[in-house]
Amino acid sequence: MEISMIDAGIIGSYFIMLAIVAFFARKKIHGLTDYFLAGRRLTLPIFVATLVSTWYGGILGVGQYSYFSGLGNWLTQGIFYYIMALLFALFLAHKIRKSNLFTIPDQLEKFYDKKSRFLGSIFNFILVTPAPYILSLGVIFMFLFGVPKWIGIVIVLVILIGYTLYSGFYGVIYTDLLQFIFMMVGVALVVPFAIAKYGGFEFLSANLPETHLQITGGIPTQMILVWGFIAFWTFVDPGFYQRCYAAKDSKIPKKGIMISIGFWILFDICTTFTGMYAFAANKAGHISIKILENGLPQPETYMIFANSVLPPVLMGVFLIGIIATLMSTIDSFTLLGAMNISHDIYKHTFKPKATDKQVMFVTKIGIVITALFGATLALFFSGIISMWYTIGTVCISTLIVPVLGGFFIKTKKPPISGVFSMIAGAIVSTIWMLNGYNNLYYEWPVYWFDIEPMYPGILAALVVYFAIIGISKIKRNQELA
Numbered sequence: 001m002e003i004s005m006i007d008a009g010i011i012g013s014y015f016i017m018l019a020i021v022a023f024f025a026r027k028k029i030h031g032l033t034d035y036f037l038a039g040r041r042l043t044l045p046i047f048v049a050t051l052v053s054t055w056y057g058g059i060l061g062v063g064q065y066s067y068f069s070g071l072g073n074w075l076t077q078g079i080f081y082y083i084m085a086l087l088f089a090l091f092l093a094h095k096i097r098k099s100n101l102f103t104i105p106d107q108l109e110k111f112y113d114k115k116s117r118f119l120g121s122i123f124n125f126i127l128v129t130p131a132p133y134i135l136s137l138g139v140i141f142m143f144l145f146g147v148p149k150w151i152g153i154v155i156v157l158v159i160l161i162g163y164t165l166y167s168g169f170y171g172v173i174y175t176d177l178l179q180f181i182f183m184m185v186g187v188a189l190v191v192p193f194a195i196a197k198y199g200g201f202e203f204l205s206a207n208l209p210e211t212h213l214q215i216t217g218g219i220p221t222q223m224i225l226v227w228g229f230i231a232f233w234t235f236v237d238p239g240f241y242q243r244c245y246a247a248k249d250s251k252i253p254k255k256g257i258m259i260s261i262g263f264w265i266l267f268d269i270c271t272t273f274t275g276m277y278a279f280a281a282n283k284a285g286h287i288s289i290k291i292l293e294n295g296l297p298q299p300e301t302y303m304i305f306a307n308s309v310l311p312p313v314l315m316g317v318f319l320i321g322i323i324a325t326l327m328s329t330i331d332s333f334t335l336l337g338a339m340n341i342s343h344d345i346y347k348h349t350f351k352p353k354a355t356d357k358q359v360m361f362v363t364k365i366g367i368v369i370t371a372l373f374g375a376t377l378a379l380f381f382s383g384i385i386s387m388w389y390t391i392g393t394v395c396i397s398t399l400i401v402p403v404l405g406g407f408f409i410k411t412k413k414p415p416i417s418g419v420f421s422m423i424a425g426a427i428v429s430t431i432w433m434l435n436g437y438n439n440l441y442y443e444w445p446v447y448w449f450d451i452e453p454m455y456p457g458i459l460a461a462l463v464v465y466f467a468i469i470g471i472s473k474i475k476r477n478q479e480l481a
Helices: 005-026 032-040 044-055 059-069 071-089 093-099 106-110 113-125 129-143 149-190 188-199 201-207 222-238 238-246 252-283 300-307 313-348 356-380 384-408 416-437 454-480
Strands: none
Touching: 005 149, 005 313, 032 149, 032 238, 032 356, 032 416, 044 149, 044 238, 059 071, 059 129, 059 252, 059 300, 059 313, 071 093, 071 222, 071 252, 093 106, 093 238, 093 252, 106 113, 106 238, 106 313, 106 384, 113 222, 113 300, 113 313, 113 384, 113 416, 129 149, 129 300, 129 313, 129 356, 129 384, 149 188, 149 238, 149 252, 149 313, 149 356, 188 252, 188 300, 201 252, 222 384, 222 454, 238 252, 238 300, 252 300, 252 356, 300 313, 313 356, 384 454, 416 454
16 A cells, blocks of 8 residues: 555654653653652543553454454454443552552562562563554554565664653653544544445445344354453553552542543444445455455555545544554553563562662663563564464463452452462463464364363462462361361
């Protein structure tokens, strides 16, 4: 796809704006809490802008899935997450802000012990890898400018490392504010232009499979349930925790998440219908979308369709919206991964007496490590959705039980219950998944008993967790007797 010089100039201007915002944000950093959490001074508007933009990074994967399943995309990638975000707001947000901590591993040590913190840090680091979003931007640069994917990924790394390392969380939130505006405006442009060019519901109903207009989208029930479980990601999403920790007071997180849900709904309406219009336009012969061997359309689907309906300048704004959606997640996840390295592993495991200056220096090294790790995974994986699925399955199976158990199980919890439940969840889900990928059927994994690996992973973590608590309680009762 060729873009106009005007649109290319608009994209270039966007990156210049990021650099300017990061430069001025740097002046607000006076210590480690500023670098990690913007001094815990997030107001409601900034909280909403940074949460909305950060939580929605998988724009190309959503484009593929909405093309593939129509309204099923809204169910699996939207509605499940709204429910989880609402539950998070109602039952966790206030507790997290009141704890006055920095990271999820901080919570694990508070609930259990340092071993739980250390193991949780490793899986937390994997969970926040920016790899899917780096891969997406690499694909975008390859598609727009004709460069090899690895060059696109290198471009992303240079930009990302530059402003994140320089300005910390202040740079993240202020660039997120800019990116929030671009992502909401850019993606919203497509649907009205699509209606004007191709028509409304009549065009869609005439060119879409019947299943695309059903809420399940023709997706098998078990796969719908798997996506429902993957939405539990919200409860262990480090980005949610970081923004709650950074809020100005304990009331902002609950209000902010509820407002954010409204923006996510609006955004998902646009992305889902854009994907459906792309399918209909492709079937009607107006555009050409390639279908990959896994049955999904090419990742560039959104851009191909948008280019068929948007004029120059507005196409540039749309492309900035797509890029901003990804950049807002990449910078946040990269900083979170760096905090795992510096705060959770370096300071709290190997050097408890480290000064704030030393921790900040290691954080900057951690930004480079996290970005390079993400880039390596981006080169290894070929699909965005498969990366989400793999990372989400293993890390959620590992973290969800000890994290939620720590907040909601009021009985005394032995320290080993945290680390052993994580080990059980990780081992079972990983072995189950590897076995499935060793038994492929037309490139799709075939799991034992046709059961997705997240179910036995979470079940194993639950069994071990409550078995240890139960045994500990019996021992205490015997000692008292």
